[in-house]
Ligand SMILES: Nc1ncnc2c1ncn2[C@@H]1O[C@H](COP(=O)(O)OP(=O)(O)O)[C@@H](O)[C@H]1O
């Protein structure tokens with residue numbers, strides 16, 4: 353069964369802006385899934401619809417086989433949401449925020465108290481339980497949003513940029529917390545701007561751009577693509593037989609065109625030397641970038657982050 | 662069948678949570694929520710009762726001070742039930758923690774019932790406080806406690822619903838004070854709190870009958886003193902119809918997500 357199955361989802365905001373243009377997306381139960389995309393791509397809109405904060409224009413959403421239109425209460429009780437923006441009553445003490453949320457889900461007080469203590473301890477907030485929300489730091493508020501989202505023990509946890517503005521140490525501890533949670537069986541979907549975050553957590557990804565899913569793949573494939581470069585070479589004369597070159601993967605596109613995939617550790621000089629040794633002469637070359645790679649580099653470049661080759 | 666039972670248990674917890682949080686909210690800030698009405702009515706009692714009440718003479722056979730007690734109590738109920746819901750629900754929109762409820766499986770009618778119960782709780786708390794002040798200044802004995810209680814609760818329910826609808830439409834903190842200032846205050850002052858409409862010329866008596874607050878004040882006065890300008894049954898019917906209309910409209914707005922969903 354899919355944890356999340358979304359079909360032909362569209363959203364037109366009042367005023368006419370179309371934020372989602374027919375999104376199809378499936379996420380397997382147990383997956384750790386990243387939804388990546390530039391600012392304004394429609395990530396928060398997508399998450400908002402799945403978690404009932406935004407009303408959809410058309411399309412279908414189903415969560416663990418429950419349809420959002422037919423069984424909204426069933427869908428909501430499966431999902432825990434960590435939204436992008438803080439949405440707290442700043443005048444409440446930490447513990448009450450968690451207990452109220454549990455109460456809204458209909459969890460009896462005694463059970464709620466035990467869970468609140470457990471999750472607040474796990475997220476290093478138990479000592480702060482009587483502190484008013486407005487006295488918490490940004491990092492603490494982010495962690496509290498996670499505790500609040502877990503109090504009804506959802507099968508699907510959705511986090512919208514959960515570590516934005518959080519320093520690296522706390523971010524790492526949040527990652528290990530989430531990883532552990534996923535290992536225990538909770539399906540997790542998150543949006544992020546940090547490649548490192550997706551890399552260290554997620555198995556599968558989708559890239560959304562301009563309200564459409566541009567790519568849907570596994571992180572392993574994405575990273576592999578990012579760490580290799582592909583060139584198309586036009587050759588002088590024909591090659592009948594492809595030589596074996598260590599470190600380079602060759603593929604003949606036709607008699608005098610060659611595609612070379614190389615790890616970024618190797619140089620083009622090295623490639624040419626190896627080709628020369630085998631009597632192959634190159635007239636011209638062009639870089640072949642695939643769409644996924646281009647999109648992803650755009651995404652990451654915009655935030656000034658380095659792709660580690 | 663057992664699934665339904667579980668649902669009802671869940672709804673009860675949700676309702677209790679919302680009501681509990683509302684009561685805690687107005688109790689914590691009681692200086693802003695309970696005290697002002699008590700001080701205002703105390704001033705009314707001092708001015709109208711001790712200082713100029715005797716010069717006004719009797720009204721409907723009661724000392725003027727006694728006559729205005731029911732209206733003053735009900736005025737406290739009306740303003741406080743309304744403002745509790747409007748400010749609490751609007752704040753939850755403004756700071757976005759309404760989202761805590763929207764993501765939860767709480768049905769709309771439970772959310773509405775919770776907020777309305779919170780408004781009723783504050784309205785009645787203030788009503789009782791004002792009543793205690795009144796007992797200090799007067800020697801009235803309650804004529805019909807059941808009617809008084811019923812009218813008190815129904816009035817609080819009606820104005821809590823009004824506050825809820827106001828909050829749904831409000832886009833700024835200004836929007837939540839417009840209705841109380843320009844609609845509620847005139848309606849209550851002209852709703853027979855301070856006078857019997859028999860004092861008015863016939864034309865204005867008829868106009869007054871279009872004011873729902875008149876029915877509540879008079880029914881409440883019947884409960885407290887045993888006199889009313891309005892037949893009791895008519896008053897109950899009128900308030901009940903208003904409650905049904907406003908509740909249905911609130912649920913309609915919630916279902917459409919007006920003011921709370923994009
Ligand atoms: N309430 C709204 N009304 C109109 N347009 C909106 C609203 N919310 C978001 N948008 C627009 O929809 C697009 C997608 O926004 P969003 O889903 O927040 O993107 P992301 O989370 O990927 O940054 C943006 O262009 C944004 O301006």
Ligand SMILES: [Mg+2]
Nearest residue numbers: 395396397436
């Ligand atoms: Mg966003």
